[in-house]
Amino acid sequence: MNRIVAADEPDGHDLTDMGVGVLLKEINMRPQLRDGPYMQITAASVAIVLLAAGRSSRMGEGGSHKLLAEFDGVPLVRRSVQTALESNALNVTVVTGHRRAEIEQALAGLSVSTIENPNYASGMASSLITGMSVEAVRDADGILMMLADMPGVSADDLNILIAAFHESGARAIVRAVSRGKRGNPVILPRSLNAAILRLEGDIGARHIIETAGVPIVDVEIGDAAHLDVDTPEAVILAGGLLRN
Structure with a gap:
């Protein structure tokens, strides 16, 4: 109306641009959808599956278990679980x-569920599928696959990934990267649950990411995305202390 009074008559394009809420004045008689239950947004739920079943074969035959190596006096697997529990995951x-038995003993007292993969020797795929057998994991909007041997990953890193997953509408794959190079952890949307169950052998989430045809959101978290400790030298270099 102000534009008309000023002799600046709007054309059809102007009216179209004004069509999203601008022409309708707020009045008590008309319900405001954004204030009602139809406009409430519920954050997507994310369940963490922490993979701690591997044989640590690169630690040497009969050698120390990397997940029992101590960082600041805490076994690595317990440290990783504590990080996960401090995040915004469900x-x-x-x-x-x-x-x-030793891994579960290291987790004593933590509010976490454990599940055994009796076929762990067959590779990572069996561990992913085992994690999927937990109802609370299957029912989540997304599954954050986290490796237990990455001491640099923090709860803040996990929360950044979870926030990106929320922003995608729980539809995208969210992947941690370092300087643009893909890494871990990774969040997979529930739409890919069936693809996880079809995995075989020593194949992890990377195969799904490359073949699913789902949008991918890369999130920079720095060196933590690549820092894992697969060898005794790597454990020591990362600041860990090996235990038998």
Whole structure:
């Protein structure tokens, strides 16, 4: 109206641009959808599956278990679980296998679920599938696959990934990167649950990421995305202390 009074008559394009809420004055008689239940947005739920079942084969035959190496006096697997629990994830499930009793003992007192993968020797795919067998994991909007041997990953890193997943509408794959190079952790949307169950052998989430045809959101978290400790030298270089 102000433009008309000023002799600046709007054309059809102007009216179209004004069509999203601008022409309708707020009045008590008309319900405001943004204030009602139809406009409430619920954050997507993310469950963490922490993979701790591997044989640590690169640590040497009969050698120390990398997940029991101590960082600041805390076993690495416990440190990783504590990081997961401090994040905004809905729940945390740890998949165990090799030296299961010792791994579970290291997690004593933590509010976390554990599930054994009896086929851990067949490769990572079996651990991913084992994690999927937990109802709380299957029902989540997204699954954050986290490796237990990455001491540099923080709860803040996980929360950044989870926030990116929320922003995608729980539809995208969210992947941690370092200087543009792909890494871990990774969040997979629930739409890919069936693809996880079809994995075989020593194949992880990378195969799904490359073949799913789902949008991918890369999130920079720095060196933590690549820092894993697969060898005794790597454990020591990262500041860990090996235990038998």
